[in-house]
Amino acid sequence: MDAAISLQGVTKSFGATRAVEEMSFEIPQGGLYGLIGPNGAGKTTTIRMVMSILLPDAGHLSILGKASALQAKDRIGYLPEERGLYRKMKVSAFLAYMGKLKGLHSSILANRVRIRLERMGLADIEDKRCEELSKGTQQKVQLLGAVIHDPDLLILDEPFSGLDPVSTLQLRNLILAEHKRGATIVFSTHVMAHAEELCDHIIMINQGRKVLDDPIASIRGRYDPRTVHLEPLDRTADEAPLRALPGIESVSRTEEGFELVLAPNTEPGGAMARIAATVPSSRIELARPNLEEIFIRIVSGQPAPAARASQAAP
Amino acid sequence: MKKIIAIAAREFVATVMTRGFLIGLLLTPALMGVIIYVMPRAMNPASFRVEGEIAIIDRSGVVAEALRSTVNPELMAARRAAATRHLMANAMAAVGGPAAGPAAATGAGGPGGVAANAAAGITGPLPKFHVVERPSDADVAAERAWLTPSNPANRGHLALIVVRPQAIDAPHDSDATPPGPAYDLYEPSSLDGRIEAAIRQVMRDAVITVRAQKVGLNLMRIDDLMRVDEGKPVTVTREGQEQPSAGIFNRILPFVFLVFMLIGVLSGGQFLLTTMVEEKSSRIIEVLLSAVSPTELLAGKILGQMGASFVGMALYVVSALLALLAFSTFGLVDLSLLLYLLIFFVLSFLVVGSVMVAVGAAVNEMRDAQSLLMPFMLLLATVWIFAAPIALNPNSTLATTLSFTPVVSNFAMMLRVASNTPPEAWQIWLSIAVGIATVFAAIWFAARIFRIALLLHGRPPNLGTLIRWTMAP
Numbered sequence: 001m002d003a004a005i006s007l008q009g010v011t012k013s014f015g016a017t018r019a020v021e022e023m024s025f026e027i028p029q030g031g032l033y034g035l036i037g038p039n040g041a042g043k044t045t046t047i048r049m050v051m052s053i054l055l056p057d058a059g060h061l062s063i064l065g066k067a068s069a070l071q072a073k074d075r076i077g078y079l080p081e082e083r084g085l086y087r088k089m090k091v092s093a094f095l096a097y098m099g100k101l102k103g104l105h106s107s108i109l110a111n112r113v114r115i116r117l118e119r120m121g122l123a124d125i126e127d128k129r130c131e132e133l134s135k136g137t138q139q140k141v142q143l144l145g146a147v148i149h150d151p152d153l154l155i156l157d158e159p160f161s162g163l164d165p166v167s168t169l170q171l172r173n174l175i176l177a178e179h180k181r182g183a184t185i186v187f188s189t190h191v192m193a194h195a196e197e198l199c200d201h202i203i204m205i206n207q208g209r210k211v212l213d214d215p216i217a218s219i220r221g222r223y224d225p226r227t228v229h230l231e232p233l234d235r236t237a238d239e240a241p242l243r244a245l246p247g248i249e250s251v252s253r254t255e256e257g258f259e260l261v262l263a264p265n266t267e268p269g270g271a272m273a274r275i276a277a278t279v280p281s282s283r284i285e286l287a288r289p290n291l292e293e294i295f296i297r298i299v300s301g302q303p304a305p306a307a308r309a310s311q312a313a314p
Numbered sequence: 315m316k317k318i319i320a321i322a323a324r325e326f327v328a329t330v331m332t333r334g335f336l337i338g339l340l341l342t343p344a345l346m347g348v349i350i351y352v353m354p355r356a357m358n359p360a361s362f363r364v365e366g367e368i369a370i371i372d373r374s375g376v377v378a379e380a381l382r383s384t385v386n387p388e389l390m391a392a393r394r395a396a397a398t399r400h401l402m403a404n405a406m407a408a409v410g411g412p413a414a415g416p417a418a419a420t421g422a423g424g425p426g427g428v429a430a431n432a433a434a435g436i437t438g439p440l441p442k443f444h445v446v447e448r449p450s451d452a453d454v455a456a457e458r459a460w461l462t463p464s465n466p467a468n469r470g471h472l473a474l475i476v477v478r479p480q481a482i483d484a485p486h487d488s489d490a491t492p493p494g495p496a497y498d499l500y501e502p503s504s505l506d507g508r509i510e511a512a513i514r515q516v517m518r519d520a521v522i523t524v525r526a527q528k529v530g531l532n533l534m535r536i537d538d539l540m541r542v543d544e545g546k547p548v549t550v551t552r553e554g555q556e557q558p559s560a561g562i563f564n565r566i567l568p569f570v571f572l573v574f575m576l577i578g579v580l581s582g583g584q585f586l587l588t589t590m591v592e593e594k595s596s597r598i599i600e601v602l603l604s605a606v607s608p609t610e611l612l613a614g615k616i617l618g619q620m621g622a623s624f625v626g627m628a629l630y631v632v633s634a635l636l637a638l639l640a641f642s643t644f645g646l647v648d649l650s651l652l653l654y655l656l657i658f659f660v661l662s663f664l665v666v667g668s669v670m671v672a673v674g675a676a677v678n679e680m681r682d683a684q685s686l687l688m689p690f691m692l693l694l695a696t697v698w699i700f701a702a703p704i705a706l707n708p709n710s711t712l713a714t715t716l717s718f719t720p721v722v723s724n725f726a727m728m729l730r731v732a733s734n735t736p737p738e739a740w741q742i743w744l745s746i747a748v749g750i751a752t753v754f755a756a757i758w759f760a761a762r763i764f765r766i767a768l769l770l771h772g773r774p775p776n777l778g779t780l781i782r783w784t785m786a787p
Contacts, residue, residue: 051604052607080601084596084599086328086596086598097324098605100317100320101602102605103316
């Protein structure tokens with residue numbers, strides 16, 4: 001099966017600034033991918049090149065089996081980071097217009113618009129002008145506009161920015177529903193928790209370059225938790241017995257108690273049981289690094305704990 | 315193509331249904347109506363009354379008497395009525411009106427009739443001058459005090475006229491040295507120019523009367539001899555048929571067509587520019603670009619706005635034709651001109667629209683657009699500046715050159731084809747070819763700018779940057 005998106009050595013510069021450099025990745029059909037990275041990393045430029053809104057200086061792209069998104073626009077839904085609506089247009093007219101531009105026939109549009117608005121709990125805004133809506137509702141309408149034609153590929157650039165928790169949840173459900181329908185989903189975000197929560201695969205970008213391209217499960221495996229936070233009942237407890245335990249690589253004091261780093265290949269469950277037995281404690285926790293921590297480790301050049309441990313091993 | 319039509323339809327509806335479009339549609343003819351109604355009245359001297367005393371020191375000994383006779387209200391009214399009858403008869407003949415010809419000139423009756431009323435309407439009420447004759451040897455320096463505001467008797471003292479002795483002798487081409495002025499005019503510091511003109515007119519009439527009498531001529535008779543009432547012209551068609559001549563109508567027609575074109579093209583272009591800047595700043599552009607290509611978006615926007623402008627222009631044209639029909643003058647317009655209007659409107663709109671869209675895509679605010687558009691607007695302004703010379707002399711070098719000059723060719727050729735002496739067919743076709751080539755160049759230019767500039771924000775580009783973008787690979 002063709003990849004939904006394939007980039008090979010794609011590069012884009014704006015004047016002297018190299019926004020994207022030698023970017024290569026593949027997103028399979030039906031995937032739910034997160035394109036993450038800090039602001040200015042090159043996510044939006046990459047997405048715009050995928051959408052053929054910008055043309056790359058070098059490299060090749062393939063979108064839904066076509067050489068350019070221009071040839072497959074009717075199968076793609078896109079929510080840009082910089083969102084816009086026709087302020088004076090009624091919501092139903094806007095959605096119908098977007099449907100028309102995506103190749104839907106006028107005869108089915110009115111009904112589809114109504115159903116989609118009802119499904120999103122927005123039936124009452126059908127006849128309102130876009131300018132009368134709150135920012136969150138406007139974003140929902142924009143997202144509905146992006147999926148009105150049931151696209152095979154849905155690209156969302158920073159979809160959660162500016163949304164309140166309730167709207168975020170609604171948007172998350174809609175993304176999952178589209179994925180369940182069979183659409184390939186790619187969304188960019190600089191809030192890595194969103195990606196971690198939703199995606200099955202992460203592509204991490206920093207300074208125009210890809211720094212990570214792995215399934216979430218693999219990342220979790222690679223960045224296997226090796227840190228244990230311990231709060232002893234006796235705050236004056238000695239750390240020496242902890243150091244003497246097998247499988248403990250290092251012990252350091254923290255404000256709450258101790259931070260212990262497990263040795264490579266140490267089974268965390270057994271190690272935690274031994275630690276609890278050695279020092280009576282009010283709390284013992286295995287700390288799992290989140291994407292943000294992983295990202296910081298990658299861009300700062302720190303190896304993954306497992307890798308670091310294996311490097312340290314004789 | 316379906317997407318282009320969808321974009322064009324939205325642009326059309328979004329423009330036509332706006333209050334601005336409807337107001338503009340009504341406002342333009344309303345404004346023109348106000349100008350037609352108010353301007354003549356504002357400039358009409360009818361409300362201006364000239365009344366006061368003229369002091370005269372007559373060194374010739376005869377002009378003062380003639381002046382008294384000249385300012386006699388009854389004689390003045392008779393002269394003015396005769397002149398107005400003559401003027402109106404010729405004017406009616408020129409426009410092919412029903413009252414044309416000598417009948418109109420004479421049928422209105424005497425000085426107290428329609429002509430006299432018309433005269434008052436055109437030139438205002440008759441001036442009322444009271445002539446105060448001073449001794450012929452009076453000292454001018456002393457008499458000048460009569461005009462000063464400090465003079466307690468100065469109420470309506472308009473002028474002091476010192477008639478020179480040579481005033482009664484008409485200058486002749488063979489004179490070795492010109493005889494010099496017939497009189498000197500002294501006036502108060504704040505005398506209205508119109509009063510001065512009225513005084514000069516009566517003095518001129520008085521001097522001419524004296525000179526005519528001196529050589530034994532009858533001025534009234536000379537006036538009669540010089541009056542040539544012109545008949546209504548008749549045009550003989552190529553088929554040998556007679557039809558009423560368009561007369562002065564043909565001289566107005568090119569300007570009417572030019573105004574129709576300019577209103578349609580510039581108002582549509584302005585809408586394009588505004589909506590483009592708005593869509594760019596509201597970020598809707600990227601949403602659209604996810605659904606259509608830049609070329610489709612460009613084409614749809616221009617076509618939609620062109621449709622809206624065409625509707626506006628068509629309404630004006632139909633209204634004008636209905637007005638002609640109402641006055642039984644419909645036959646004066648050659649309907650093939652409407653085809654030319656359509657062709658030149660489409661060509662010029664595509665050029666102006668493309669440039670407007672390109673500039674709108676390149677900037678973030680309207681004020682940035684104004685400076686970028688300045689050279690283009692100046693080029694367009696040449697059409698308006700040279701409209702009169704082109705219409706009056708449609709086959710001059712200037713007219714011919716402009717009708718083959720890109721951007722302005724469509725307007726210049728429209729002026730020429732609507733004139734009395736339209737150019738030969740090959741010139742029209744060549745001008746259309748130039749127009750089509752310009753359209754292709756403008757669309758190419760706009761598409762290049764459009765593609766690069768749409769998503770750029772920040773510092774607005776200058777003209778050099780725009781040109782560089784068009785050259786970018």
